Amino acid sequence: MADAPVIRVRGLVTRFGRHVVHDGLDLDVRRGEVLGVVGGSGTGKSVLLRAIVGLLRPAEGQIEVLGQSVRDTPPDAYRRLRRRWGVMFQDGALFSSLTVRQNVEAPMREQLDLPPDVMRTLAGIKVRMVGLPEDAQGKYPSELSGGMRKRAGFARAIALDPEIVFLDEPTAGLDPIGAAAFDRLIRQLRDALGLTVFLVTHDLDSLHAVCDRVAVLADRRVLAIGSIADMLDVDHPWVREYFHGPRARAAKIMPPEPA
Amino acid sequence: MSDTPPVSDRPCDVILDGDRLRLAGHLTIDALQTFDRAAAAELARRAVVIDITETDAVDTAGAWLLVALAGQGQGGRADIHGASSHQSQLIDTVRANMPPPEAGSETTGGMNDRLARLGGRIHGGAGAAVELVSFLGQVVATIGGIILHPRRLRLTSVVHHCQEVGWNAVPIVTLMSFLIGVVLAFQGAAQLSQFGAEVFVVDLIAISILRELGILLTAIIVAGRSGSAFTAAIGSMKMREEIDAMRTLGLDPVTILVVPRVLALIVMLPALGLIADVAGLLGGAVMAWVDLGVSPAAFQARLVGNTDLWHFGVGMIKAPFFALIIGIIGCYEGMKVGGNAESLGRLTSTSVVLSIFMVIVMDAMFSIFFAVVGV
Numbered sequence: 001m002a003d004a005p006v007i008r009v010r011g012l013v014t015r016f017g018r019h020v021v022h023d024g025l026d027l028d029v030r031r032g033e034v035l036g037v038v039g040g041s042g043t044g045k046s047v048l049l050r051a052i053v054g055l056l057r058p059a060e061g062q063i064e065v066l067g068q069s070v071r072d073t074p075p076d077a078y079r080r081l082r083r084r085w086g087v088m089f090q091d092g093a094l095f096s097s098l099t100v101r102q103n104v105e106a107p108m109r110e111q112l113d114l115p116p117d118v119m120r121t122l123a124g125i126k127v128r129m130v131g132l133p134e135d136a137q138g139k140y141p142s143e144l145s146g147g148m149r150k151r152a153g154f155a156r157a158i159a160l161d162p163e164i165v166f167l168d169e170p171t172a173g174l175d176p177i178g179a180a181a182f183d184r185l186i187r188q189l190r191d192a193l194g195l196t197v198f199l200v201t202h203d204l205d206s207l208h209a210v211c212d213r214v215a216v217l218a219d220r221r222v223l224a225i226g227s228i229a230d231m232l233d234v235d236h237p238w239v240r241e242y243f244h245g246p247r248a249r250a251a252k253i254m255p256p257e258p259a
Numbered sequence: 260m261s262d263t264p265p266v267s268d269r270p271c272d273v274i275l276d277g278d279r280l281r282l283a284g285h286l287t288i289d290a291l292q293t294f295d296r297a298a299a300a301e302l303a304r305r306a307v308v309i310d311i312t313e314t315d316a317v318d319t320a321g322a323w324l325l326v327a328l329a330g331q332g333q334g335g336r337a338d339i340h341g342a343s344s345h346q347s348q349l350i351d352t353v354r355a356n357m358p359p360p361e362a363g364s365e366t367t368g369g370m371n372d373r374l375a376r377l378g379g380r381i382h383g384g385a386g387a388a389v390e391l392v393s394f395l396g397q398v399v400a401t402i403g404g405i406i407l408h409p410r411r412l413r414l415t416s417v418v419h420h421c422q423e424v425g426w427n428a429v430p431i432v433t434l435m436s437f438l439i440g441v442v443l444a445f446q447g448a449a450q451l452s453q454f455g456a457e458v459f460v461v462d463l464i465a466i467s468i469l470r471e472l473g474i475l476l477t478a479i480i481v482a483g484r485s486g487s488a489f490t491a492a493i494g495s496m497k498m499r500e501e502i503d504a505m506r507t508l509g510l511d512p513v514t515i516l517v518v519p520r521v522l523a524l525i526v527m528l529p530a531l532g533l534i535a536d537v538a539g540l541l542g543g544a545v546m547a548w549v550d551l552g553v554s555p556a557a558f559q560a561r562l563v564g565n566t567d568l569w570h571f572g573v574g575m576i577k578a579p580f581f582a583l584i585i586g587i588i589g590c591y592e593g594m595k596v597g598g599n600a601e602s603l604g605r606l607t608s609t610s611v612v613l614s615i616f617m618v619i620v621m622d623a624m625f626s627i628f629f630a631v632v633g634v
Contacts, residue, residue: 096599113292121358122288122320128356129319142598161288161318192352193319194345 092153286321425527440542493593
């Protein structure tokens with residue numbers, strides 16, 4: 001299997017006015033892995049995600065997804081490239097005027113020419129795969145709880161069987177049981193669909209449960225990347241605070257301190 | 260599994276080989292677009308084994324197709340052979356999530372259904388009318404409370420809204436009314452000159468502008484401008500739970516959001532009506548001068564001498580009522596906005612249409628009333 005990274009970011013610079021978010025950021029995401037991206041608030045995790053999927057034009061730098069540049073691609077190639085990833089936004093970002101099933105059908109309807117009954121069935125399968133109950137299919141997003149909206153957003157992100165899924169804080173705002181279930185779901189679907197997952201999160205439990213590698217954003221770049229065990233050895237105040245703090249201990253990343 | 264091209268142009272081949280159904284090529288959602296499912300299902304009926312050794316890509320849609328074909332096979336379940344471990348995991352996942360048989364078919368249409376919908380709509384409409392009236396009552400009661408305790412009035416907010424709905428609307432209202440005056444004079448002159456009664460154009464303009472058009476058109480413009488703005492502003496606050504936050508902080512949204520807007524309208528709409536009256540008369544006078552040669556002095560003399568002051572009074576009396584209608588409906592529809600963006604758009608347009616409609620209904624009722632009391 002080729003070891004070329006599915007996402008390759010080199011020298012990324014993004015700024016808003018005078019505020020520099022990323023300054024020379026490099027990142028590789030390998031095929032089939034779950035990469036957790038962590039960092040304090042305002043370190044540009046979501047901005048990085050937006051830059052990679054092309055929602056935001058960086059000031060400088062190269063971004064390649066599946067070997068193709070996201071920035072300098074003709075619109076047609078970008079369209080085809082875009083089909084190979086799915087994005088789940090923080091609150092699901094479901095279309096509020098469509099039901100859950102129509103939301104999942106939406107990408108199929110736009111990109112493909114499938115008979116309605118096939119779309120319906122496939123959307124139904126996706127909705128069930130993310131663990132939503134049968135009656136949720138006909139509901140509107142405003143009738144769903146936050147956790148269900150996130151699941152529905154996930155279902156829409158994987159509607160076209162993408163190779164890469166970008167998840168923006170999938171477990172934020174969920175109760176611990178719901179968050180754990182979502183973590184399981186990510187792993188399960190990663191295994192079943194062979195996904196590469198780019199996971200932006202704050203949730204230490206989540207990192208511990210699903211991520212193969214962790215990338216820490218700080219000081220406008222990727223400060224460290226590696227397994228969670230590697231992170232414990234990183235000598236940086238924020239990283240130490242994050243992975244050695246009481247919450248990290250609760251998430252069993254760290255061995256408990258001897259009494 | 261090698262790098263799979265994003266969009267496959269290679270269709271999936273289906274070959275029946277004895278009791279073995281061989282699938283080759285891409286078994287993906289793209290291939291499904293051109294795939295002849297009926298023919299494949301026909302072949303699958305005679306198959307015991309479905310062999311996918313020769314397929315080079317299977318996604319969820321393909322796995323669904325396999326499971327569906329397997330269900331068509333002999334004995335209702337053909338075996339799927341040749342799947343890689345990854346593929347069989349996918350197939351198992353899909354099989355576990357297949358739609359339940361007998362997915363309930365929705366029955367729509369039919370006379371009963373339509374009747375039920377009609378009844379539901381009438382019931383809903385009546386309910387909304389009751390709610391609207393009770394909202395009106397709530398606002399009036401709150402205003403009453405503010406009259407007793409003037410400190411509760413949000414004066415800054417009232418002034419802000421006075422500027423928004425009143426001052427900022429002056430240019431458009433003036434222009435519109437001026438043009439209406441021009442048009443009335445022009446059309447009136449064309450008709451009246453046939454009888455040599457050109458000078459009555461002054462009465463025509465004065466009565467129609469002062470009594471009806473000035474205030475009615477102002478109310479319609481304000482409904483479109485400010486009524487929709489009220490709904491959109493309050494509706495987006497409702498969507499972002501700001502209204503709920505106010506309630507939990509012990510702040511009354513009616514006092515804070517609705518009353519200042521309604522009061523500002525009640526104060527400003529008569530003022531705008533007055534401006535519209537003046538502009539309309541001015542437009543009429545200009546046109547009468549240019550087109551008919553009625554000099555401004557003659558226009559003024561006839562206007563002052565021949566027009567009952569009550570015509571102006573009738574127009575002004577209606578203004579606060581129109582203001583109340585626009586304000587109440589605008590705020591009420593905003594309060595009704597639910598969680599989604601679509602309801603905001605829908606209710607904003609409802610607010611404009613309903614308030615214009617109610618303003619015209621109210622105007623008709625005033626006409627009857629003034630005819631009865633004889634002004």
